[in-house]
Amino acid sequence: MAFGISKSQLKKWKNKIDSGEIAIITHFWIDERFPNCNSVTKVGCHNIEKLVNWGTIYGLKEEWIHHRKDGYSHFDLLGDKQAEVLLNEGHIEELNKFCHKRIRE
Template identity: 55%
Template sequence: MAFGITKKELKEWKSKVSKGEIAFLTHYWFDPRFPNIKTVTKVGCDDLERLSNWCEQYGLNPKYIHHRSEFAHFDLIGSKQKEILQQEGLQHHLKRFKLI
């Protein structure tokens, strides 16, 4: 379940993803499988080759790309989430969701 984002932010992310852009959406999240994880960043792109290449660039396995919704995405959590957001220059995600 997602918390802490607006409908406008979600709409903008979906629009970018649909255009084949690499798009980032960080939000608060609760999943009992990961009790210590409070946020997730969805890295989406409808161009699956581009998204796969992006995953490989960061040493992530593209087989974990989610295809079960109309918006293909890779979920970043934990230390890898923080590391990649920093490398992508997304300081506002890190600050807003208290990851730094």
């Protein structure tokens, strides 16, 4: 179950994906398969090759992409990898809010 993001944030994420950009969004999330995680970061792009190339920077494998028929294919990032990506991509506000890390902007 996802929560903690607005419709406008989701729309902005989808618009970036539609325009061929790498788009990052983080939200609170509960899934019994991952009891130690309370948020997920989704990194998507309409151009799958671009998404794969971006993912290799962080050691992400192509087969980890959640391929969606609606065009919003993405990586789901949890835990330490989530924090690493948010920090390196400059998403400090989300890192502080969702990952319980305190980093100054």
